[in-house]
Amino acid sequence: xxxxxxxxxxxxxxxxxxxxxxxxxxxxxxxxxxxxxxxxxxxxxxxxxxxxxxxxxxxxxxxxxxxxxxxxxxxxxxxxxxxxxxxxxxxxxxxxxxxxxxxxxxxxxxxxxxxxxxxxxxxxxxxxxxxxxxxxxxxxxxxxxxxxxxxxxxxxxxxxxxxxxxxxxxxxxxxxxxxxxxxxxxxxxxxxxxxxxxxxxxxxxxxxxxxxxxxxxxxxxxxxxxxxxxxxxxxxxxxxxxxxxxxxxxxxxxxxxxxxxxxxxxxxxxxxxxxxxxxxxxxxxxxxxxxxxxxxxxxxxxxxxxxxxxxxxxxxxxxxxxxxxxxxxx
Ligand SMILES: Cc1cc2nc3c(=O)[nH]c(=O)nc-3n(C[C@H](O)[C@H](O)[C@H](O)COP(=O)(O)OP(=O)(O)OC[C@H]3O[C@@H](n4cnc5c(N)ncnc54)[C@H](O)[C@@H]3O)c2cc1C
Numbered sequence: 001x002x003x004x005x006x007x008x009x010x011x012x013x014x015x016x017x018x019x020x021x022x023x024x025x026x027x028x029x030x031x032x033x034x035x036x037x038x039x040x041x042x043x044x045x046x047x048x049x050x051x052x053x054x055x056x057x058x059x060x061x062x063x064x065x066x067x068x069x070x071x072x073x074x075x076x077x078x079x080x081x082x083x084x085x086x087x088x089x090x091x092x093x094x095x096x097x098x099x100x101x102x103x104x105x106x107x108x109x110x111x112x113x114x115x116x117x118x119x120x121x122x123x124x125x126x127x128x129x130x131x132x133x134x135x136x137x138x139x140x141x142x143x144x145x146x147x148x149x150x151x152x153x154x155x156x157x158x159x160x161x162x163x164x165x166x167x168x169x170x171x172x173x174x175x176x177x178x179x180x181x182x183x184x185x186x187x188x189x190x191x192x193x194x195x196x197x198x199x200x201x202x203x204x205x206x207x208x209x210x211x212x213x214x215x216x217x218x219x220x221x222x223x224x225x226x227x228x229x230x231x232x233x234x235x236x237x238x239x240x241x242x243x244x245x246x247x248x249x250x251x252x253x254x255x256x257x258x259x260x261x262x263x264x265x266x267x268x269x270x271x272x273x274x275x276x277x278x279x280x281x282x283x284x285x286x287x288x289x290x291x292x293x294x295x296x297x298x299x300x301x302x303x304x305x306x307x308x309x310x311x312x313x314x315x316x317x318x319x320x321x322x323x324x325x326x327x328x329x330x
Contacts, residue, residue: 004057012037021074024026025112028217029266031074040084042183048080049158049181058297061181063100063127067134067219071296072266084101093189097180099129107201116192117146122204129182135170144170148188152180173224173291213251216259218225222273223256223288231288232256238279240313245271270298275308
């Protein structure tokens, strides 16, 4: 790896070795990255991707780390973080963002410029690039609806492309762009009124505060909602609200959130994920799919998992349930 450090050193403005990824993840967990780079320049990014391909070095892209779980063993390769790749250009009702621009900054600009249409992104803590990868949003409002174009670099051959929205396979928490580095996104908004935009943003935020455990490190919703159902409700009906392993806990406030109560490890969180999946499968014969991206190795054997409490509740399909406070936001 010393040779890699030397090669990287020729193209990267700064390289950190054995960088603790817990410093940049929403969960505040994760072991060290062998090399951590946070370039601000597209040419530098292209060079890093080329080096990884030429020397077969594992590469992962990270934005704000709010939708990932990284192994406590860390990542033996290069972690490219987009935090410094964050310029924005505004032209009329269009905003072009480099992928490391935060959704919160985009919202701030939309208020300043009186542009509406993305208020529903209020309170989603990631970058625009991370949001495009998972087509972030709420139940019925997705970021893809505001996208005109996404500029990408292929992670396998470094080829650059501009993709129109119609050419991207956006779906529920998916974009099909996992094999690309997202370099920039062109959003199209519409003219609005500052006070109304601010009010809508505040309303969305108020709902989040009421329903989500925002005081603790987390990665938002762990599982995708199965068709017609809410993952949070299934987890709750399994009697798992408040269940914890080590320092990780299934939130009492929103059962689809796992929170880190202080000293939780990625392994604790991973074990909870396995337990939830197993219990939901046992009780409802439903395979929950994770919304968060799980990175690295997790040497956990199912037999080492503790037995959780058993709940037994009937479930109702979406739309017929009363008092569904939990899942209003996602
Ligand atoms: C409290 C809380 C609330 C949340 N609420 C919501 C919500 O309502 N709706 C919702 O959809 N999500 C929600 N999330 C999840 C998360 O914030 C979003 O998915 C966010 O858009 C992820 O962005 P990020 O920069 O943190 O991505 P990261 O976690 O850094 O990365 C996520 C994935 O995207 C990839 N990636 C990131 N940037 C790039 C890039 N430039 N090019 C290629 N790949 C890239 C990473 O490799 C990884 O696979 C919430 C999270 C938290 C902690």
